[in-house]
Amino acid sequence: MSESCLVTRLSRYAAISEREAEFLARMEEAEERLDAGSVIQSPGDPVEAVYVLKHGWAVQRAQIRDGRTAILRVYLPGEVMGLAEIGPMTALHTLAMRTEGAICRFPRAGLTPLFQELPRLAALFTAVSSLDHMALRDKVAALGLFSAEDRLIHFLLDLRARLAVGTIGLGNRFRMPFSQVEIGQAVGLTSIYVNRLLRGMVRDGRIEIERPYVRLLDRAAMERRIGYVDHFRLLDTTWFPEA
Amino acid sequence: MSESCLVTRLSRYAAISEREAEFLARMEEAEERLDAGSVIQSPGDPVEAVYVLKHGWAVQRAQIRDGRTAILRVYLPGEVMGLAEIGPMTALHTLAMRTEGAICRFPRAGLTPLFQELPRLAALFTAVSSLDHMALRDKVAALGLFSAEDRLIHFLLDLRARLAVGTIGLGNRFRMPFSQVEIGQAVGLTSIYVNRLLRGMVRDGRIEIERPYVRLLDRAAMERRIGYVDHFRLLDTTWFPEA
DNA sequence: CGGTCCCTTGAATGTGATCAATTCGAGTGG
DNA sequence: CCACTCGAATTGATCACATTCAAGGGACCG
Numbered sequence: 001m002s003e004s005c006l007v008t009r010l011s012r013y014a015a016i017s018e019r020e021a022e023f024l025a026r027m028e029e030a031e032e033r034l035d036a037g038s039v040i041q042s043p044g045d046p047v048e049a050v051y052v053l054k055h056g057w058a059v060q061r062a063q064i065r066d067g068r069t070a071i072l073r074v075y076l077p078g079e080v081m082g083l084a085e086i087g088p089m090t091a092l093h094t095l096a097m098r099t100e101g102a103i104c105r106f107p108r109a110g111l112t113p114l115f116q117e118l119p120r121l122a123a124l125f126t127a128v129s130s131l132d133h134m135a136l137r138d139k140v141a142a143l144g145l146f147s148a149e150d151r152l153i154h155f156l157l158d159l160r161a162r163l164a165v166g167t168i169g170l171g172n173r174f175r176m177p178f179s180q181v182e183i184g185q186a187v188g189l190t191s192i193y194v195n196r197l198l199r200g201m202v203r204d205g206r207i208e209i210e211r212p213y214v215r216l217l218d219r220a221a222m223e224r225r226i227g228y229v230d231h232f233r234l235l236d237t238t239w240f241p242e243a
Numbered sequence: 244m245s246e247s248c249l250v251t252r253l254s255r256y257a258a259i260s261e262r263e264a265e266f267l268a269r270m271e272e273a274e275e276r277l278d279a280g281s282v283i284q285s286p287g288d289p290v291e292a293v294y295v296l297k298h299g300w301a302v303q304r305a306q307i308r309d310g311r312t313a314i315l316r317v318y319l320p321g322e323v324m325g326l327a328e329i330g331p332m333t334a335l336h337t338l339a340m341r342t343e344g345a346i347c348r349f350p351r352a353g354l355t356p357l358f359q360e361l362p363r364l365a366a367l368f369t370a371v372s373s374l375d376h377m378a379l380r381d382k383v384a385a386l387g388l389f390s391a392e393d394r395l396i397h398f399l400l401d402l403r404a405r406l407a408v409g410t411i412g413l414g415n416r417f418r419m420p421f422s423q424v425e426i427g428q429a430v431g432l433t434s435i436y437v438n439r440l441l442r443g444m445v446r447d448g449r450i451e452i453e454r455p456y457v458r459l460l461d462r463a464a465m466e467r468r469i470g471y472v473d474h475f476r477l478l479d480t481t482w483f484p485e486a
Numbered sequence: 487c488g489g490t491c492c493c494t495t496g497a498a499t500g501t502g503a504t505c506a507a508t509t510c511g512a513g514t515g516g
Numbered sequence: 517c518c519a520c521t522c523g524a525a526t527t528g529a530t531c532a533c534a535t536t537c538a539a540g541g542g543a544c545c546g
Contacts, residue, residue: 047479062384064470070387072380084380087373089479092472093380108482115366116484119358126369130330133372136379137315137327137336141305143386144313144431148502179524188387193502195526227307229335236290236332239351241359391534422492436534438494487546494541504531509524516519 004028005078006052009166010124013235017243020121023114027106028052034097041082041095049105050082056101057177061094061185071186073136074098074159078166083129086111099177119241127235134231135162142226143188149197150226151187156207156214157222161230173208173215247271248321249295252409253367256478260486263364266357270349271295277340284325284338292348293325299344300420304337304428314429316379317341317402321409326372329354342420362484370478377474378405385469386431392440393469394430399450399457400465404473416451416458 007016007024016024031054034040040051040058053075060073060081072093075081085091086108097103115122135158142154156176164170180198181191189197201207206222208215216222223229250259250267259267274297277283283294283301296318303316303324315336318324328334329351340346358365378401385397399419407413423441424434432440444450449465451458459465466472 060380062380062388064388068388070384072383084373084376086482087370087478088377088474089477092377092474093384108479111366111482112484115358115362119362119365122362122365122369123354123358126365126372127330129369129373129376130327133327133376133379134331134335136376136383137303137305139383140315140379140386141313141336143383144428145305145307145311180526181524185387190503191525192504192527195524196502199526231331231335234332235330236351239329239354241355423494424492433535434493435495435536439534442494489545490543491545492541492543495539497536497538499534499536501533501535502531503533504529506529507527509526511524512522514519514521516517 005054005166006080009078010128012165013128014120014124014237014240015243017120020118020243023118023121027110028054028104031102031104033102034100036097036100039094039096040103041085041091043090043092043094045091046089047082047085047091047108049107050080050086050111051095052104052106053077053079053081054102054104056097056099058101058103059096059098059182061096063094069185070188071182073132074162074186076162076166077101080125080128083125084132120243123240124235124237127237127240131232131235138231146226148187148189148193149201151189152183152194152197152201153222153226154228155183155187156216157219157226157228157230160216160219161232164230165232172217172219173213175212176214177212248297248409249323252321253371255408256371257363257367257480257483260363263361263486266361266364270353271297271347274345274347276345277343279340279343282337282339283346284328284334286333286335286337288334289332290325290328290334290351292350293323293329293354294338295347295349296320296322296324297345297347299340299342301344301346302339302341302425304339305335306337312428313431314425316375317405317429319405319409320344323368323371326368327375363486366483367478367480370480370483374475374478381474389469391430391432391436392444394432395426395437395440395444396465396469397471398426398430399459400462400469400471400473403459403462404475407473408475415460415462416456418455419457420455 055077058075059071062070062072142151160174163174180194184191184194206217298320301318302314305313305315385394403417406417423437427434427437449460
């Protein structure tokens with residue numbers, strides 16, 4: 001049971017009861033392998049499911065006519081994709097696999113019993129989705145207030161913090177399997193400028209790059225510099241209903 | 244009953260049952276008047292409630308040491324503030340009144356019976372919060388992809404769409420009680436540049452300004468230009484539990 | 487009437503984009 | 517094992533969008 005990366009991830013926030021674990025197991029029933037680049041959801045598609053990302057990485061993208069692309073969110077194994085979309089009828093952005101991997105489709109209608117019979121788990125999903133929401137707010141703040149370099153630092157710290165939720169004891173070295181073009185799309189910069197910034201940071205001895213790994217040589221300093229607070233560690237569960 | 248702007252707003256999405264209306268009424272019990280500028284929640288504060296905004300406008304702000312400020316979200320009468328914060332233990336950003344107004348504090352613990360006994364209303368709140376989440380994603384996309392002028396247009400269209408949820412038959416003229424400094428904080432620009440852009444748009448006959456009102460002279464063209472889709476109108480309620 | 491806040495406009499500056507060219511590395515096929 | 521290709525990284529030169537600095541005007545208020 002605890003091999004499920006979904007349960008592992010959720011357990012970081014609250015203990016999962018038997019009945020809840022059963023529900024989660026049903027969410028992860030039909031695993032579906034996907035190649036890198038496969039599109040899971042396109043703008044305008046009816047939203048008919050949420051997805052558990054079992055293996056691999058996925059990204060949420062926004063695109064405009066001229067082909068320019070922004071990466072809005074990176075999804076890591078064990079995360080539930082599409083929670084933020086349970087409101088609208090149709091999807092607004094593109095959800096696609098970045099690497100090869102596997103997902104489990106869980107039809108939206110399956111959420112009905114979640115709210116009816118497992119209120120505590122419903123609350124947990126809502127709370128986890130709220131962390132996402134807060135992280136996105138932080139990103140808006142970063143895009144609006146920070147210099148290019150600080151935005152890049154923010155991106156690295158944010159990615160590390162998310163990885164740390166799924167990997168106990170993650171240090172300052174982690175996988176960062178994105179091209180510089182993609183990093184640019186994630187922080188609102190040209191790949192060329194991303195390159196200059198990264199090279200500069202390596203030269204100053206602030207990061208090390210051994211593709212596809214990065215090491216933050218003084219994370220504390222970086223966090224201080226941009227005032228980063230990791231809000232992926234704690235969840236207030238006191239108001240949750242009984243299991 | 245239908246004088247409540249909260250019920251009015253929620254009714255745009257789904258019919259509210261008797262029992263649900265009672266719960267909402269309890270949320271709006273203790274009304275509290277606040278002056279313009281009053282801070283409701285500061286970064287680091289324990290999150291102990293959600294708030295129904297009864298009158299006036301409120302804003303969610305992010306600040307950094309040097310005093311620079313970003314406006315992350317504008318709240319309008321009838322909106323529930325703090326739904327996005329139900330996950331974390333402590334607040335990350337500043338929530339403050341922009342005008343004088345009134346709010347109703349609803350302790351977080353009061354959400355327990357919501358999930359336990361009114362699953363459909365819980366689902367509705369979750370879905371409404373998800374609309375917020377999507378709008379924020381759009382804002383990230385706008386900040387990352389759009390030119391200064393397009394970001395400004397996005398801001399105007401987004402504000403109008405939100406106002407339209409609470410005001411039946413809202414046209415293209417609406418209240419925009421923000422200084423140019425604040426508009427700049429909301430779109431990530433200097434007030435000086437905001438001024439230049441607004442003046443330019445007036446000169447080109449694309450908007451009219453009669454402080455504090457704005458009129459969009461060709462909204463369709465603006466929406467086409469930046470590919471804006473109003474996702475505040477429709478909610479998929481098919482998966483909601485029975486009331 | 488003086489202060490304050492906001493809007494407005496001009497000129498100079500700079501951060502990050504664009505354009506252009508070279509290098510590097512991982513395949514792939516001969 | 518070497519040539520070839522293709523995508524990504526790297527670096528230089530130039531450009532422009534938006535900022536910063538500076539100054540003046542209008543409205544409101546004590």
